[in-house]
Amino acid sequence: MALDNYVYQTEFAKHHFGRGVAKGVAKGMAKGKAEGKAESLLTVLDARGLRLSREARERILACADAARLERWLARAATAEHVDDVIGARRPVRRDRPAMRGLAGRPREQAKRSRGRTAARRTP
Numbered sequence: 001m002a003l004d005n006y007v008y009q010t011e012f013a014k015h016h017f018g019r020g021v022a023k024g025v026a027k028g029m030a031k032g033k034a035e036g037k038a039e040s041l042l043t044v045l046d047a048r049g050l051r052l053s054r055e056a057r058e059r060i061l062a063c064a065d066a067a068r069l070e071r072w073l074a075r076a077a078t079a080e081h082v083d084d085v086i087g088a089r090r091p092v093r094r095d096r097p098a099m100r101g102l103a104g105r106p107r108e109q110a111k112r113s114r115g116r117t118a119a120r121r122t123p
Helices: 011-047 054-062 066-076 082-086 107-113
Strands: none
Touching: 011 054, 011 066, 011 082, 054 082, 066 082
């Protein structure tokens, strides 16, 4: 039994089914535009002779934000290096101090001191 050509009869079904289809079509179109812009960006970078690392290529192809891809495409026209186009990845900072709890003490020490009265804290 083929339901591909089924026509919904009630207004409720037509409304809700139609809304779902419209959302799906919009998502598909947005994804298609982003993929097209990513391919265009790769083409421009290749035509300009800019070498892409595997990470940069994957980053470009994974980007789904059409506005960001448009900015990258505009930068690609005048960039001297790929990092000028997509920006270098910022390394994760590991040199930051551990999160502090109450009064700047380490979190574990702050948890232990919660609920104690001022009289108990004094020696």
